[in-house]
Amino acid sequence: MIRDWLIQKVLPRSLWVYHTNCGACNGCDIEVLDVLTPYYDAERFGIKVVGSPRHADALLVSGPMTRQTAPAVRRVYEAVPDPKVVFAIGSCATGGGMWHDTYNVLGGADQVLPVDFYVPGCPPRPEAILHGIATALGLTPKEVHALHAIQEADEVEIEELAEEQRLVHERE
């Protein structure tokens, strides 16, 4: 109870972030760097990139989870003190990207870590990363939702699909 209250009180003030690259092409890392410049200025939300996971509140994961980095990233995650937030930046970290089924990639970051927030994009715009942070801090609402559309046989009408009509999709 007190712990939850403390989390609510402390985390929105300043989120210290540790950035891990687990196999990214550096595109997302450049955009993360861009967010920290005065033009986008993530530091006005208290975001600060720190050099050690033990100082961090949040873990920023970019890139697909490769077989080589997965145990190391797991150790980094365990080194971050509780309570912790994990952000997956970029298409590779959210779902594996183009490499979702290659032999040396396990998939997205959620295959190894419990990811709290996903920021898709290849690479995501700095605005998109800022929006993700702001959504996590509760400053802006979530914009994206699932798209379901159906074409009717004779009269073409776009309808919302009922819940039972939707297919169940399993990710590989």
Add this chain to the structure above:
Amino acid sequence: MTIASKLKEALLCMKAGRVTLPYPFEPHDPEEGFRGLPKVDVNKCIGCGGCANVCPARLIRVIDKDQSTRVLVFLYERCTFCGRCAEVCPEGAIEMTRDFELSTDDVHDDMIGEYHIFMGPCERCGRCYRPPTALDKLMKPGMREDTIDRKCPMLCPGRTEEKE
């Protein structure tokens, strides 16, 4: 460094003014030619599956749900926004929108697009295909077993040689 140069530096910094974008509180539209989330106009889509063929991340699935419905499933979470699907679409049904605020806490429920497209069933092999004319499309969908042996115009292009 003298104090004068420090003062000059401070003046230069003050001249630049405020450069930080007020972004999360005010909208900031992307620049021209930005490719965001691809969306399918189901009224234009003919279900050819060309987008699924060229997608480098292989996120588009073409599923024939039944004999007259083809479902395009976009697993948007691994989309790289390359725009190849919109490029190859013969009907121009896929549009790269300018949506970039895609951050979510539940990627498996939010980053999905499911588009149900009406197709005519081939009366011989039973698979989905696009009827050639609008008149054929108006015919009642669904496989009818009593018409399988009959000569019927609703045959898919792959089976036309069996017609004779």
